[in-house]
Amino acid sequence: MVSTTNKHTDQITTAQAAVLVINYTLGASIMTISRNLLEAARTPDIWISVILSGLICFLAGLFILWLCQRFRGKTLYEFMPEITGKSVAYVIIIIMIVYFITMSAYELRMMTEVTSDFLLEDTPRWSIIMAFMWIALYLNVGGINSMARLNEIVLPITLIFFMVCILSSLNLFDIKQLRPVLGAGITPVLHGIMPALSALTGYEILFILIAFMKTPKQGIRALHAGVWIPTMIILITVILSIGVLGLYATANKTYPTLTLVRSYEYQGLIFERFESLMLVIWIMQMFTSFSIMHYAASLGCSTMFNKKPNSLLFVTLPLIFIVSMVPKTLMETVKLGEMLGVASIILFGGFPPILLLVSVIRKKGMRRK
Amino acid sequence: MFYIPKWSVFVQSTLVILIPILFVWVSRRLRDSIRSVFSLHLDKSKNVKRESSLSEISGTGQYDQDLQMLQESMAHNADVHFREFTIRGTSCRAVVVYVEGLANSNLIDSHLIAPLMREGVPEADREDFEQSSESIQAYLESHLLTVSHLRWGEKLQPFVQGVLNGSSGLLIEGMKGFFLVGMAKGKSRNVEDPISEALLRGPRIGFTERIGENMGLLRMHGKDEGMVMKKYEVGTRVKKELVLIYMKDIANQELINEIDSRIRRMAIDDPMDSGYIEQLIEDSTLSPFQQLQNTERPDRVIGAILEGRAAILLDGTPFALIMPVTFSMLLQSPEDYYERWISGSFVRLLRFSAAFLALWAPSLYISFISYHSGMIPTSLALSIVESRQGLPFPSIIEAFIMELSIEILREAGIRLPKPIGPAMGIVGGLIIGDAAVNAGIVSPFLIIVVAVTAISSFTIPVYSAGITLRILRFTAMIFAGIFGLYGVIMFFLLICSHLVKLRSFGIPYLSPLVPYRFRDWKDYVIRSPLKILKQRPAMLNPRDKDRRTN
Known part of the structure; x- marks a missing residue:
């Protein structure tokens, strides 16, 4: 397969790679993460699961890094055939493209759900979706570099807003809600790992990003930032949700994070009811996640069909739209998210070590010096 | 079968792809037609020499x-x-x-x-x-x-x-x-305070219409043998002098080569003003943002070429062009450097927030009133609702009426003769505003918003950037009218998506904001003390990076 993108002119810095990984990871799932965790394990100890899954993500990311460093300047789609041969590679790549398309559809659907719940009750969903998709398309046509720059603009804004909104609830925080630590033993903590993982997977985008980096050796820094910063944010969100709302309330709210922001009230500010404001800002975060996923899917298609990525960006758009309309309700959408988490762990947690092993045995790619 | 979406979804999904394709097609056609009509690449076959009986004749000696x-x-x-x-x-x-x-x-x-x-x-x-x-x-x-x-x-x-x-x-x-x-004597005016960019502190000198005098003004600024003034003759019919100015040992050679080749490829009968040059050599014709900065101030030109940029002077216009332009330049003023750094930074911060207000205030008003009245404090919401009682229009129409009328007033103010200008401003601003409220067409709260917007937009030190902001403000209002705050955010993302793609002579328009160049942030929103600003901006990749070397 011939490289279809110009990786010499369209390169990204290490900071940009890190920002892209963070933005890819932090998407819509943060709105529901506490409830998902509590549904899997009814214990305040789920914050330990978040830390553990952060560790697991980091390990899985390491394998991806090793694999990418054997094939300098190539994306996953390009070096996969070298490792396994074309026929197997095509199957895996198609699965991955389907994964990225479904993932972006999920992100899109979640965005639509929260927007039409909180901001635009009467506006038809398709119009919300179309505006969102077209702007993402406009951005992505500019290539990975403009995407990276937009992410750099958006990330500080969203993170600062989110942290301020979340941390404002600190005076309602009750440490007793989190006790006893490990009161039910370690088993529920392990049960919580699965949903935590599905919210934290984002390292897989490194498969594509490393190929575009100016200094691929610094990929480890992008991985560190891309795993630990989202882990910290999700950890804070989970701890505060449980500490402020309590176990029961957190488990029964549709969007516990928004409920958390609604729980406090400050008089005398320009705004009241911060949850809508935070949601509006967070839409930008979902936008960046969506655009990266959309780009990843289109890049895969473009390598497979050996076409320019820009035309494939158009083709994947209606597919994503249709897939995003498949779930009937919010609950089904959330279920879809969990299924995607499992798929991601298998695809990007389980496969890379095997691929690495195969490539070492078949002596493909460069040796590590 | 249960999970296959309804047929309407499939219709919509075709719309999802068809409309962007249409859009791309139209914009490509537009771009091509612009290129072929008014081209940087001179069309060789159409380049017929003007019939001139003089060109080959020389003196006979008789x-x-x-x-x-x-x-x-x-x-x-x-x-x-x-x-x-x-x-x-x-x-x-x-x-x-x-x-x-x-x-x-x-x-x-x-x-x-x-x-x-x-x-x-x-x-x-x-x-x-x-x-x-x-x-x-x-x-x-x-x-x-x-x-x-x-x-x-x-x-x-x-x-x-x-x-x-x-x-x-x-x-x-x-x-x-x-x-x-000898040379033409012609008439020229005196060197005056630049009208479009008046400052309180700093030199009170503006360019004039004579290129010789303008070059002299730049030379007069100080002794430096590194300043290069390269001469071109532009215009296919009416020949005019154009001078490219840069610092030989600072400006990046690739940048100079790029500007040089664009000037050479330019073809027009008569470049009447530097605005013609700007439009002929800019990167993107369809962008609302200017990619060359025009200025009447010699000190601005000197400051820019010392950073490693280049400037163009054209005969017959007091406006010099500076390139490449980055977004931050549009909100910076030479005065920031003349004042001490604390006051300079404060004014700059003020200007950035004023630009934010000028762009977003009316659209935020529309979305808060029409869609999210729950987000503003209850007492405020109540008083606004009270003041809006009995108004015939939705907030978007209301805001459009007022914003349009204030833009018309502003435009009228430029044309009016000096003695009646202020009187007209009072009539327009005070009386119409008051009458509109009394007549129950608009709410008094909107008058505040519109006034704040108008005043904020006057703080922008570059006039043409102000126009850009006004255009974008109206677009933002339309987005807010359709989607509320969601529309505002989408429009913000749209502008950002455009800006991250835009380049001015190869320099990303948003640098040094993105890609992150922390070193250049010392002179961005905050203007650090001059003792700290030892380096020239790295985004321009200057030859001489240190400001202190001689």
Whole structure:
């Protein structure tokens, strides 16, 4: 397969790679993460699961890094055939493209759900979706570099807003809600790992990003930032949700994070009811996640069909739209998210070590010096 | 089967792809047509030379024939005068050709006609003088023409152009060519405070319409042999002087080469103002953002070329162009550097927030009133609702009425004669606003929003950036009218998506904000102390990175 993108002119810095990984990871799932965790394990100890899954993500990311460093300047789609041969590679790549398309559809659907719940009750969903998709398309046509720059603009804004909104609830925080630590033993903590993982997977985008980096050796820094910063944010969100709302309330709210922001009230500010404001800002975060996923899917298609990525960006758009309309309700959408988490762990947690092993045995790619 | 979406979803999904394709098609057609009509790449096949009878003719050396030729080519112009006389001491006839009102008549009288008619050629030199065409030319140059600016040529066309440009032409019997003496005097105005960019502190000097004076103003600024002024002749029909200015040892050579090639490829009959040059060499024609900055201030030009940028001066306009432009430049003013850094930074912060308000205030008003009244504090929401009671229009129409009328007022204010301008402002601003509230068309709260927006937009130090902001403000209002806050966010993302793609002469428009260049952030929203700003901006990749080296 011939490289279809110009990786010499369209390169990204290490900071940009890190920002892209963070933005890819932090998407819509943060709105529901506490409830998902509590549904899997009814214990305040789920914050330990978040830390553990952060560790697991980091390990899985390491394998991806090793694999990418054997094939300098190539994306996953390009070096996969070298490792396994074309026929197997095509199957895996198609699965991955389907994964990225479904993932972006999920992100899109979640965005639509929260927007039409909180901001635009009467506006038809398709119009919300179309505006969102077209702007993402406009951005992505500019290539990975403009995407990276937009992410750099958006990330500080969203993170600062989110942290301020979340941390404002600190005076309602009750440490007793989190006790006893490990009161039910370690088993529920392990049960919580699965949903935590599905919210934290984002390292897989490194498969594509490393190929575009100016200094691929610094990929480890992008991985560190891309795993630990989202882990910290999700950890804070989970701890505060449980500490402020309590176990029961957190488990029964549709969007516990928004409920958390609604729980406090400050008089005398320009705004009241911060949850809508935070949601509006967070839409930008979902936008960046969506655009990266959309780009990843289109890049895969473009390598497979050996076409320019820009035309494939158009083709994947209606597919994503249709897939995003498949779930009937919010609950089904959330279920879809969990299924995607499992798929991601298998695809990007389980496969890379095997691929690495195969490539070492078949002596493909460069040796590590 | 249960999970297959309804047919309407499939229809919508075709819309999802069809509309962008249509959009791309239209914009591509638009871009192509712009390129082919008004092109940077001169279309070779259409490049037919203007029919000119003069271009190949040169002087014959026969006085009567040459004079007739000159008269044929110029005498039909009422302002061209021929003054014939004989050089003293010889029988040589001579004629001075000049344009009334443009040529320097003092120079003609005292340095052309006076020496030739009064002193002439002494007896002793007469033989040397009359030998040949070359000897006449040499003798005149060395003995008689007491002027500094003297050109000689055999071709007729440059002579005619020179005379029509204001030089005085001199034709002498026996000489096989023409002299062009002196330069146009013409009328010029005094150096004045720049009207469009007035400052409280800093030099009160603005460019004028004369390129020679403007270059002089830049040279006058200080001694530096590194400043290069490269001359071009632009315009296919009307020739004009254009000067590219940069610092030889600072500006990046690739940037200079790029600008050079764009100037050379430019093709237009007459670039009337530097605005023409700007539009012909900019990167993206369809972008609402300017990619070259225009300024009347020499100190702004000097500051820019010291950072490693380049500037263009054009004859006949007081506006210089600076390139490449980055977004931050549009909100920075030279004054920020003249004041101490604390006040400079404060003013800059103020300006950034004012620009934010000028762009978003009306759209935020629309979305809070029409969609999310729950987000503003209850007491405020109640008072707004109360004030809006009985208003016939939704907030989007209301805001459009007021914003449009204030833009019309502003536009009218520029055209109005000075004495009635302020009176009109009072009538328009106060009376119409008050009457509109009393008549129940708009709410008083909106008047506040519109006023804040208008005043904020006046803080932007670059006038053309203000226009961009106004256009975007109206678009933002439309988005807010359709989608509320969601629309505002989408429009923000749209602008950002556009800006991250935009480049000005190869420099990303949003740098140094993105990609992160923390070192350049010292001079972005905050203007750090000069003692800290030791480095030139790295985004321009200057040759000499350190400001302190000599």
